[in-house]
Amino acid sequence: MTGFRNKEIVLGITGCIAAYKSAELVRQIIKQDGQVHVVMTESAREFISPLTLQTLSVNPVVMELFSLYEEKEIGHISLAERADLLVVAPATANTIGKIAGGIADDMLSTVISATRAPVLIAPAMNVNMWENPIVQRNITTLKDLGYHFIEPATGDLACGTQGKGRLAEIDDIVDEMITVLSPRDFSGKNVLVTAGPTREPLDPVRFMTNPSSGKMGFAIARAFCRRGGAVTLISGPVSIAPPRNVRFVPVLSARDMADAVDRYFEPSDIIVKTAAVADYRPRSVSDQKIKKQDDSPNLELERTTDILATLGKKKGNRILVGFAAETQDLIVHAQEKLERKNLDMIVANDVGGSETGFAVDVNKVSIITAGGPVDELPVMSKEEVAEHLLDRIARLLETRQLSC
Ligand code: PMT
Numbered sequence: 001m002t003g004f005r006n007k008e009i010v011l012g013i014t015g016c017i018a019a020y021k022s023a024e025l026v027r028q029i030i031k032q033d034g035q036v037h038v039v040m041t042e043s044a045r046e047f048i049s050p051l052t053l054q055t056l057s058v059n060p061v062v063m064e065l066f067s068l069y070e071e072k073e074i075g076h077i078s079l080a081e082r083a084d085l086l087v088v089a090p091a092t093a094n095t096i097g098k099i100a101g102g103i104a105d106d107m108l109s110t111v112i113s114a115t116r117a118p119v120l121i122a123p124a125m126n127v128n129m130w131e132n133p134i135v136q137r138n139i140t141t142l143k144d145l146g147y148h149f150i151e152p153a154t155g156d157l158a159c160g161t162q163g164k165g166r167l168a169e170i171d172d173i174v175d176e177m178i179t180v181l182s183p184r185d186f187s188g189k190n191v192l193v194t195a196g197p198t199r200e201p202l203d204p205v206r207f208m209t210n211p212s213s214g215k216m217g218f219a220i221a222r223a224f225c226r227r228g229g230a231v232t233l234i235s236g237p238v239s240i241a242p243p244r245n246v247r248f249v250p251v252l253s254a255r256d257m258a259d260a261v262d263r264y265f266e267p268s269d270i271i272v273k274t275a276a277v278a279d280y281r282p283r284s285v286s287d288q289k290i291k292k293q294d295d296s297p298n299l300e301l302e303r304t305t306d307i308l309a310t311l312g313k314k315k316g317n318r319i320l321v322g323f324a325a326e327t328q329d330l331i332v333h334a335q336e337k338l339e340r341k342n343l344d345m346i347v348a349n350d351v352g353g354s355e356t357g358f359a360v361d362v363n364k365v366s367i368i369t370a371g372g373p374v375d376e377l378p379v380m381s382k383e384e385v386a387e388h389l390l391d392r393i394a395r396l397l398e399t400r401q402l403s404c
Pocket residue numbers: 195196211212213214215216217254273274275276277278279304305306307308309321322323324325326337349351357358359360
């Protein structure tokens with residue numbers, strides 16, 4: 001899942017200073033093609049105006065359980081049934097306690113008790129309230145019953161103290177919502193993903209590299225995580241933040257990447273090599289900055305280890321997926337790499353233009369499975385490419401399990 005297309009989200013907002021942040025959550029859901037129905041508790045209305053949320057969500061905001069109009073038009077049962085996901089953000093200790101105790105005495109707690117949809121709770125409160133054993137017991141009870149939680153963050157709190165209790169970042173709540181809605185078809189699988197460029201030094205201040213931004217590999221790592229995989233992400237130097245919940249291993253050179261892959265290879269079930277690893281490095285690296293000369297210096301290069309080809313020789317039952325960045329004869333070159341490196345799948349990536357491929361948000365790829373057809377995809381976001389790739393890998397896993 002890359003967003004909330006065709007999904008109806010019920011967003012419960014409770015009385016806490018962080019309630020103003022829920023306006024941004026509504027915006028994010030809409031931006032990612034979802035429908036939002038906001039339900040506010042009475043105290044939430046002290047912190048943010050229902051009109052703000054109604055304007056942003058383009059849907060009536062629901063507040064009163066016993067309002068004849070609201071109950072007729074958007075009754076609690078209808079909301080509970082139409083929801084694909086119910087999110088409570090921010091959730092106070094009071095509301096968490098009500099849900100854990102089975103109390104349904106206002107619109108929000110009634111909708112929650114009547115829904116069969118998954119419920120995600122994003123608590124926000126003072127640190128002492130968060131650490132209160134009764135609150136913690138309620139959270140444990142709800143987790144045991146299958147309610148999902150996203151932990152509050154640690155930092156400055158509105159009451160002037162410091163500690164755990166801040167509402168999680170909105171981007172993280174959105175990521176968790178998509179995770180809850182995603183299939184868990186990689187649960188129990190160890191996944192190794194490589195991303196980004198490598199840097200091959202000439203001296204302490206100069207290096208050879210390429211424009212890989214890490215976006216493609218990070219999108220793949222994030223998609224595996226959302227779909228239940230335990231992900232190790234090895235990346236060359238990039239300026240984007242790694243996805244939540246991955247084991248992140250930063251590296252610099254092709255040699256560092258080869259060592260890291262070797263370290264995490266053994267327990268992996270699936271390996272996807274998106275990294276743009278340098279094929280050559282300078283034969284010698286100067287300890288000091290190389291001085292400018294009048295003549296043109298000769299730069300002697302040597303081959304780096306082909307990490308993917310090395311893995312192809314020892315992969316056993318693991319699923320090994322490579323990428324092929326090509327500017328011409330895309331499919332022919334990709335097929336050749338698939339066979340020579342003994343891969344199960346290769347993603348042929350057209351990097352000829354500036355609109356797709358390196359360092360942009362969209363990509364144009366064809367996915368080729370060993371012995372299977374060439375699946376040409378249109379231009380799409382790297383998140384969508386990642387989902388398509390995972391669907392193909394899931395199918396491959398299924399076929400393998402059937403033939404066991
Ligand atoms: O990071 P982005 O900005 O989002 O850009 C994404 C991307 C264009 C880098 C990515 O989609 C992509 O195409 N990655 C493959 C880049 C590449 O190095 O392709 P290649 O055809 O040179 O290598 C083929 C395969 O061998 C790749 O899986 C590569 O990781 C692997 N390889 C290459 C050289 C080497 N020494 N060791 C390797 O393992």
